[in-house]
Every structure is written in C-alpha cells, then in structure tokens.
Amino acid sequence: MxxxxxxxxxxxxxxxxxxxxxxxxxxxxxxxxxxxxxxxxxxxxxxxxxxxxxxxxxxxxxxxxxxxxxxxxxxxxxxxxxxxxxxxxxxxxxxxxxxxxxxxxxxxxxxxxxxxxxxxxxxxxxxxxxxxxxxxxxxxxxxxxxxxxxxxxxxxxxxxxxxxxxxxxxxxxxxxxxxxxAEQVVVVEQERNRIARDMHDVVAHSLAVVIAQADGARYARATDPGAVDDALTTISTTAREALADVRVLLGQLRHSQDVGPQPVLADLDRLVEQLRSSGLLVALEERGEPLILPTGKQLALYRIVQEALTNALRHGDVEREVSVVIDWSVDAAALTITNAVAAPATDAHVGHGLAGMRERALLVGGTFSAGPEGGSFVVRAGIPVLVAA
Structure with a gap:
C-alpha cells in the first residue's frame, strides 16, 4: 500500500x-x-x-x-x-x-x-x-x-x-x-571476443613462424651456418612484432587507445614474405581492379589471410605451394586460400582459428566457408564493399 x-x-x-x-x-x-x-x-x-x-x-x-x-x-x-x-x-x-x-x-x-x-x-x-x-x-x-x-x-x-x-x-x-x-554489456563482450581473436592470431602466427625457423636452423646448423643467422634474425623480428601486438591488445584491455596502427591490405606483401622466410611457399595473386575498403574490412581480410597461412604452416604440406587469390569484383572482394593437406590428414584446422575467421567475415557483412576439397584445404571469404541494409 x-x-x-x-x-x-x-x-x-x-x-x-x-x-x-x-x-x-x-x-x-x-x-x-x-x-x-x-x-x-x-x-x-x-x-x-x-x-x-x-x-x-x-x-x-x-x-x-x-x-x-x-x-x-x-x-x-x-x-x-x-x-x-x-x-x-x-x-x-x-x-x-x-x-x-x-x-x-x-x-x-x-x-x-x-x-x-x-x-x-x-x-x-x-x-x-x-x-x-x-x-x-x-x-x-x-x-x-x-x-x-x-x-x-x-x-x-x-x-x-x-x-x-x-x-x-x-x-x-x-x-x-x-x-x-544491455547493449553496453554486449559491446564489451564483443570487444573481449575481438581481442581474444586478435591475441590468438598474433600469438599463433608468431609462434608458428618461430617454431618453423627454429627447426630449420637446427637442421641447417651443420650444413649451412649462414642459414642459422637468417633464421635467428627472423625469429627475433617475429618475436618483437608479436610483443608489440600483444602490448597493443593489453592496452585495449586497459581501455586505452591503440599504440600502433592495425594492419591493412598493403601489409599483405610483408606478411607473405615473412611466411616465405619461414619455409612456406606462398603465391599471392590479385585479380581485377582493387577496391577501396574501410579499415575494418581490410583488417578482416588481413587477419583471415594471416590465420589461414598460419594454419597451412602448422598443419599443411609445407613442400607444396599455398595459393592466395583476391578476386576483386565491382562490389566485393572474394578471397580464396588453398593449401595442400599433410598426410595423414587431420582435423587440426578446426578450432579457435576457423571460428575467429568466420566471425571476422560475418561481422563485416561477408561470407565464409572452409573445409577439405580433394587433397587440399580451402578457405573462402567474401567481403562486400557495402553491407546490405
């Protein structure tokens, strides 16, 4: 009352x-x-x-x-x-x-x-x-x-x-x-998931490169001492870049501004060279007239390529070439990454990496698919210039 x-x-x-x-x-x-x-x-x-x-x-x-x-x-x-x-x-x-x-x-x-x-x-x-x-x-x-x-x-x-x-x-x-x-809670949770994906991408990629270089240096030590220095240089560079990226992510967790720029499509060449120096054969090809994508969509494409190549280095047949094709149309970018599967084939691709790639594509209004095709593992992502209303 x-x-x-x-x-x-x-x-x-x-x-x-x-x-x-x-x-x-x-x-x-x-x-x-x-x-x-x-x-x-x-x-x-x-x-x-x-x-x-x-x-x-x-x-x-x-x-x-x-x-x-x-x-x-x-x-x-x-x-x-x-x-x-x-x-x-x-x-x-x-x-x-x-x-x-x-x-x-x-x-x-x-x-x-x-x-x-x-x-x-x-x-x-x-x-x-x-x-x-x-x-x-x-x-x-x-x-x-x-x-x-x-x-x-x-x-x-x-x-x-x-x-x-x-x-x-x-x-x-x-x-x-x-x-x-409630929306703020969702935004915070999405930001945490994004940071978790970025952390996974950075750490998994960098560690894969470091492991590959360390193994290569160990095998080449007796026959090619110069290759050891190159491998150690790559390990040092990769570790420093990973440390810088982790610092950026930790800064985001503290609600501070980014301390460095996010990677964009122009950085793909450097990424490919880094993987090549780790022993992965990568062929990067762009078809059509490149479009100007927003930074968020460029980041999504970059991270998908990075994660797919990292998976290829960790789980694929590194003796066979990995194909990365970006096919530009009038309103979208179609990404196709194909790598040979190491024998025996495993389901090692399935995990946080695939889920992260899928979510990155969907968050920018794109499409994503991944799975074995014949003797290869194929990742496909479509990123539109504009998201349909």
Whole structure:
C-alpha cells in the first residue's frame, strides 16, 4: 500500500500539504462550519499522494463526499483532488491506476450533479420553489449540467492523463536505459571476443613462424651456418612484432587507445614474405581492379589471410605451394586460400582459428566457408564493399 520514498520526498510532501492547509485556513470565516475539517482532510490526501496513492484517493473521496453531504460550496482546497488523481496514474500500479480513472469520471458526474442541484435544494428546503418554476428551469438546468460536466471531465480527466503520460515517459526512459546497459554489456563482450581473436592470431602466427625457423636452423646448423643467422634474425623480428601486438591488445584491455596502427591490405606483401622466410611457399595473386575498403574490412581480410597461412604452416604440406587469390569484383572482394593437406590428414584446422575467421567475415557483412576439397584445404571469404541494409 505504501511506496518507498526518500526522506527528502516525505518531508517535501508533508511540507507542501501543511503550507496549503495553513494558507487556506486563513481564509475560512466560520470556525463552526465543517470546512476546517474538510481542508485538513484534503491536506492529508495531498500529503499521502506519493506515499500511498490508493489511501490518498480514499481520503479524498471521504472528505469530498462529506463536503457535499454537508452542503458546502466548492473550495480551493478541492484542488488537492487533482493532485491525487495525477498521483494514482503516475505512481499507482495495476487496479490503483484504473481506480483513479474511474474516480475522475464518476467524480465529474457527482460534482456536476451536486453543483447543479444545490440551488434547487436550497429553495426546496426553504419552501420557496414551485412546480412551475422547477419545470421552467429545466432547459437552463440541462445546459448548465452539460457545460459543468464537460468542464469537470476535462479538468479531472486531464489530471489523471497527465500522470499517465509522465509515467509512460519515465517507464520508457528506464526501459531505454536498461536497453543501453544491455547493449553496453554486449559491446564489451564483443570487444573481449575481438581481442581474444586478435591475441590468438598474433600469438599463433608468431609462434608458428618461430617454431618453423627454429627447426630449420637446427637442421641447417651443420650444413649451412649462414642459414642459422637468417633464421635467428627472423625469429627475433617475429618475436618483437608479436610483443608489440600483444602490448597493443593489453592496452585495449586497459581501455586505452591503440599504440600502433592495425594492419591493412598493403601489409599483405610483408606478411607473405615473412611466411616465405619461414619455409612456406606462398603465391599471392590479385585479380581485377582493387577496391577501396574501410579499415575494418581490410583488417578482416588481413587477419583471415594471416590465420589461414598460419594454419597451412602448422598443419599443411609445407613442400607444396599455398595459393592466395583476391578476386576483386565491382562490389566485393572474394578471397580464396588453398593449401595442400599433410598426410595423414587431420582435423587440426578446426578450432579457435576457423571460428575467429568466420566471425571476422560475418561481422563485416561477408561470407565464409572452409573445409577439405580433394587433397587440399580451402578457405573462402567474401567481403562486400557495402553491407546490405
């Protein structure tokens, strides 16, 4: 029945009600009339309107009916009824809200009937009215009743409607804030997944190169000492680049700005040369007129190529050439990477790397497929220039 209010809200409601009662009490001329009690009742309803809209509505009804039963004239303190009706719609839940609407409608009819009938009731009580006078006043009575009812419905109904509109707006704002909070959670989770994919790409690629170079140096140590120096240089360069990339990712985890630029398609040649120096035979071919892609889509293409070549180095037949083809059309880039599968064939391609490549393609509105075809493993990705609406 009672809503939880802050101390400041309770103090404000009681203070406003007390001030209204004191100001109105100074205008009451007859202390013997029931109006002082009615004013106090309306003040109590005003004070309760936010803490308990249903109790405030009951109190307002009791004292309003008492005012009419004791034949009191409408009073400025009756304005508290408007605040109570507003509160039932603004703060009331379930049936309380609709009780406020019913009260507004029924109150309009009752108050109109009371206001129109009061002059005739007074005449009848004093014995100064006749049937003829009563019948002759019916047209004016009906007209006055119509005007009064319209005005009462407008005033009381608008008070309740204003409360409902404010409540609807507040509820919409709360819902919007909840939606934004939920979206923020999704964004954070997506960012974490992106960083995890980048970390996987960087570490897996770099370690694959380092392992290949280390193995090659170990085998070539006796026959080609110069190759050992080249291998160690490649290992050192790859490790430094990986360390720099990891620092970038750790900086993102700390919500800082990137400390270095993200790779783009122009960096593919350097990536291919790096893999070639690791012993992987790579043939990079571009067909058609290259398109200008947004940075995010260039990064997606680069990472897909990087991951596919890393998988080929780790799991494929390194003695056979890996084909990387970028086929440019008028509105998209079609990427095809084909590598021979080492015997015996395994499912080592299936894992975080494939899932990451697929998600990268889908996030930029593209397509992705990967799987064995004959004796090869083929990765295909389509990256559109524009994402379809």
């Amino acid at each position: 009672f809503r939880r209010l802050t101390t400041s809200q309770l103090v404000a409601d009681v203070a406003i009600a007390a001030i209204c009662v004191l100001l109105r009490s100074a205008l009451i001329g007859y202390q013997t009339s029931p109006m002082p009690l009615i004013v106090l009742g309306m003040g109590a309803a005003l004070a309760l309107r936010r803490a308990s809209p249903v109790l405030a509505l009951v109190v307002a009804w009791v004292f309003a009916l008492g005012q009419m039963l004791t034949m009191q004239s409408p009073d400025i303190s009756n304005a508290a009824i408007l605040a109570v009706l507003y509160a039932t719609a603004r703060y009331g839940e379930g049936w309380v809200k609709w009780a406020g609407l019913v009260s507004a409608i029924s109150g309009a009819f009752i108050s109109t009937a009371y206001a129109v009938s009061t002059p005739y009731t007074g005449l009848a009580t004093s014995g100064g009215i006749s049937v003829g006078v009563l019948l002759s006043g019916i047209p004016n009575l009906l007209f006055g009743a119509g005007v009064g009812l319209t005005a009462a419905l407008a005033v009381l109904g608008l008070s309740w409607t204003a409360g409902l509109l404010v409540k609807t707006r507040v509820t919409a704002n709360v819902s919007r804030q909840s939606q934004l909070a």
